[in-house]
Amino acid sequence: MIDVVLAAPRGFCAGVRRAIDAVRDALAVHGAPIFVRRAIVHNLEVVRDLEADGAIFVEELDEVPPGGVVIFSAHGIAPAIAREARARGLVAYDAVCPLVSKVHREVERHQRDGRSIVMIGHAGHPEIAGTIGHVRAGTAFVVNSAAELADLPIPADAPAAYAIQTTFAVDEAESIVAALRARFANLIGPSSSDICYATTNRQTAVRALAAQVDAVIVAGESFSSNAARLAEVAAAACGSVQLIANADQIDWGKLSGASSIGITAAASTPECAVQAIVSALGRRYRLRVSEYEAMRETTVFKRLAIAS
Numbered sequence: 001m002i003d004v005v006l007a008a009p010r011g012f013c014a015g016v017r018r019a020i021d022a023v024r025d026a027l028a029v030h031g032a033p034i035f036v037r038r039a040i041v042h043n044l045e046v047v048r049d050l051e052a053d054g055a056i057f058v059e060e061l062d063e064v065p066p067g068g069v070v071i072f073s074a075h076g077i078a079p080a081i082a083r084e085a086r087a088r089g090l091v092a093y094d095a096v097c098p099l100v101s102k103v104h105r106e107v108e109r110h111q112r113d114g115r116s117i118v119m120i121g122h123a124g125h126p127e128i129a130g131t132i133g134h135v136r137a138g139t140a141f142v143v144n145s146a147a148e149l150a151d152l153p154i155p156a157d158a159p160a161a162y163a164i165q166t167t168f169a170v171d172e173a174e175s176i177v178a179a180l181r182a183r184f185a186n187l188i189g190p191s192s193s194d195i196c197y198a199t200t201n202r203q204t205a206v207r208a209l210a211a212q213v214d215a216v217i218v219a220g221e222s223f224s225s226n227a228a229r230l231a232e233v234a235a236a237a238c239g240s241v242q243l244i245a246n247a248d249q250i251d252w253g254k255l256s257g258a259s260s261i262g263i264t265a266a267a268s269t270p271e272c273a274v275q276a277i278v279s280a281l282g283r284r285y286r287l288r289v290s291e292y293e294a295m296r297e298t299t300v301f302k303r304l305a306i307a308s
């Protein structure tokens, strides 16, 4: 008998639900095809489901025909992208998560106040590209470790500010902020962390769960920032952690000898992926399935208005 313990909360957050609903609502109001710039959320199963319903995913706006309807992803965009959509005569909806928009407003305020901005996050991630696109080129610097602060071209006595990618690892962010405080005398940051409630809650839950089980499975895509962070947090407390996008990818060798398995899912992973993993485990072992609830989530965002 193997104990399977499901982390709670896990899976879809309010921002991901809102973005997926926006595509479905646009399909209902405008009809297919609806173009989506970049992956609406970082999950291939979600993308394939929406494609089956008539969504077409594109990398750039020049792939959308004139007059086409386009939706921007939950990760947010630089204002230049919205301007390009207007210039091309597209009908555009921005499904950016409200918690990412909040960070956009923060960095804009820091720039107005004449501060250099340190963006704690992963360079190249769409959220970071969108956020630093809200300030003048060359005024925001991306770092993802305290070691990278040494290369910052900002004098120690200059007015500085920091912002954090919403899906960054909570513990790592704390250590980078501590290093920033040690370096800059005039530093400000968000009143509460930019790391969103969903990231914080899922990391808190998996940290506690990983300490209680022999192996952890994180359901999510390897290119999803919040999935990768969940796997890192779990690995700090458990010696056998695997990040898999679906049940076909289970590494059975990593489960050998385990009498308890914890499962969590990234904020962009649908619950059906978790249930498919449990079913696959059930075909091989006798299971006792329970849930470890670290906290209850009630956050819901208002649906994006889609006009006819």
Ligand code: SF4
Binding pocket: 013, 014, 015, 016, 074, 097, 098, 099, 100, 166, 167, 196, 197, 198, 199, 226, 267
């Ligand atoms: S992970 Fe956080 S910031 Fe990203 S969409 Fe979900 S709630 Fe919004």
